[in-house]
Amino acid sequence: MSNLPDIYEFIEQYAMYGVVALGFLFLVTLLVCIWQIRRMTLVRERMDRANLLLENVRAAKGIESNINYLLERIGTVIEAPVYAFYIYDTKNKQYILKGVRHSETDFGKVRPSYSGLAAYKKEDYMPPISINMTSIPSKSEMVDEGEVPLLFMPLGGIGAVRIGPVKKVSRNTKMKLDEFATQIQYVLPELILSERMRNQVDVVVASGKALQNISDAAIDPKVTLNLMLMASLKSVGAFGALFFEKLSASWQISTSIGVEAEIQRELGQNDAFLRFICSQIEGKESVVIREGEAAFNEIPSVLAAQGTQTIAAAQVGHRGMLVYLFQKNTVLETDPFAMIANDLLDIINSQAPIQHLSKVYIRILKKLARMMDNLNPYTVGYSDQMSRYAIIIAKEMGLPEDEIRDIALAAYLSNVGVLGLSSDLYQKEGKYTEAEFEMMKLHSEVGASIMSVTTGNKRLASFIMYHHERMDGAGYPAGLRGDEIPVGARILAVVQTFLAKINGRKQRDPLSFEKAIQMLISASGTQLDKQVVDALVRWYQRKRRDPNFAERSLGNCWEMCCTPSSICEHCPVYINSNKGSRVNCWEVEGNLCSSHGKSCATCFVRTEFVTRSSVK
Known part of the structure; x- marks a missing residue:
């Protein structure tokens, strides 16, 4: 018992050590927790900064x-x-x-800080x-x-x-x-x-625009006329000039410089003035009629009211006539008008072979577009499809024939601009990086420049330039919205979207025909033009109601998919159709659908028929 105090003292002493140890352990644990929390906070802050950077750098x-x-x-x-x-x-x-x-x-x-001894x-x-x-x-x-x-x-x-x-x-x-x-x-x-x-594309576009200006003057007679009239106005001292062109049996004003639109319209409708000019110039290369001469009394009052005191006219071949207007009683030492007319006629005649060359360029570009399509089975026939469905929509909308021709060609060559970009881009499979996508977006500008240079057709070029614009203004390259977008470009946008849905790729299956149409309708008014979408849907609905297609697809697969003859001529479906057989392509064994990136299970030719048949 005498040892008990010693034991208690021992226990008490070591208990104190234990408390200190536990306290130290707790403090260490607390510091570790604080360090971990701080570390996690720093990591989170770094992640937030990194995310902020990635969100804002584009x-x-x-x-x-x-x-x-x-x-x-x-x-x-x-x-x-x-x-x-x-x-x-x-x-x-x-x-x-x-x-x-x-x-x-x-x-x-x-x-810098200087001592008080030096001036600041x-x-x-x-x-x-x-x-x-x-x-x-x-x-x-x-x-x-x-x-x-x-x-x-x-x-x-x-x-x-x-x-x-x-x-x-x-x-x-x-x-x-x-x-x-x-x-x-x-x-x-x-x-x-x-x-x-x-920068590479800027060079292509800038070069294209420079060539376009030259090309316009070389190919487009109206541009040539404008250049000649503007240049000659100053040299002869006239304030205005008009070029009359004989179409069929009547004369029409083709181009004018320095003449108000209202006066131009009145002159174009004044047959008496045109007959008077023709009678004065008959048998001559040129004629000058001045105020005070008897013939001057025959000019329309609208010209006299504008202060016209002299009129000069010159024949340009058998189908053209130049008319210059002067605000003073001009007396010229020489008569330059016949020479100007002869130069203009010479240039116009020289444009004929260039215009023929332009057609050759178009044929070459179309072959290049088809070659690009054929590089991948999933894009075989794409350019033909673009043109086919663009024509269908344009006709359904009742557009003029000349505009339909431009739309058809623009649709066929809508992606020709990628020829001016890297081949790695248009042959790439899978998703583009942001930089690659930005590069690809420039193909519409490059394509428009190519078409302007080769054809001189600005309307056709505008269809290609703006076919990625959206109705809500969120498209590119100019952010146009609504009716600011040329109608041809709006048609191309609908066709391109439709084909993107019904044509698959290696990495994704196509949508069914019904889903593709529904997505077009859903995008109407925001991305796509509702009138254009309605025209395509209306055409399909009318075709689907046709009893001739009650038991078969809406058309042969080579027509609807625009498959080239090099594939079709070996396909049993095509061979049997030439023998009078009218069988659906998916019902024929050994068909060559896979040769142009199609599978019968998902091809829109079949999914359209299946959907239509299930409704009956």
């Missing part, structure tokens, strides 16, 4: 806009007067300045256009440019940001900038690729 905005945003984000980490963004040029082995951001209104002012002096700091650097730091570090202290922020060898002037940067700030640099490295290659692609 190739579609262009590299300048994206760089400006990136510099603004860097400005939230470190404050400085100037932020300069450079991209490494592998060809010249230099960092090239791509964007500058200034944080103050009097940006770039370096105010301002020094402008402007980032250099290029930087030669033999060694690149792996992390953000301070560098000196002359007497200007700057922070160099490397972007993995593909770019760099120079920030300054700054005197001192904390270790924590450098760590944040290095983390941000890592994030930028994920998006910067895409932006550089997008800019490179855009």
